[in-house]
Amino acid sequence: TQLLEQSPQFLSIQEGENLTVYCNSSSVFSSLQWYRQEPGEGPVLLVTVVTGGEVKKLKRLTFQFGDARKDSSLHITAAQPGDTGLYLCAGEDGSNYQLIWGAGTKLIIKP
């Protein structure tokens, strides 16, 4: 059974601090997606990474796909209260196109 482990499960920090959340697996994925979900809403796609070693930046968010395509990280610089939410990663199983989901990192940024 493929699993995606996200860490930490919960993180609460002050506005302006930097943070990194992780998504790890023993399986290789064809691609990996990051989503953010706010309370009472569905997940919203932030980025898709496809190539091993790929780095994508979205303003203050930096996403990296591991060289072996088994893991990924999300780094937020100078976190803001608007970054608060549940961050989900999902890896694509190339054999059947299904997404394998992590349980999420709940992030709270305090003003």
Added chain:
Amino acid sequence: ETGVTQTPRHLVMGMTNKKSLKCEQHLGHNAMYWYKQSAKKPLELMFVYNFKEQTENNSVPSRFSPECPNSSHLFLHLHTLQPEDSALYLCASSPRQGAQEYGYTFGSGTRLTVV
């Protein structure tokens, strides 16, 4: 209206009731998905429809019955549910099944409580 719209947003139902969840998308997507989201657990894929044909049923109990009359609409019919079925039910769409480079567009979900 653009995006994926789910109704109702909240639903409380007794174990003997019959209700339906509705999902609608106007994105021109051809794949639609039902997911169950429970606290601190990964999203659980329930059903997938690709070009109106059901392609995945992830061992979902028969008390959940999906219906996809066209590529824009998806329903989840519920009957004789159990309290452990209480969760957030999310609908999503994508251009087609397997087009992971585009990601999924999710609705806001239906918060279901079974009493």
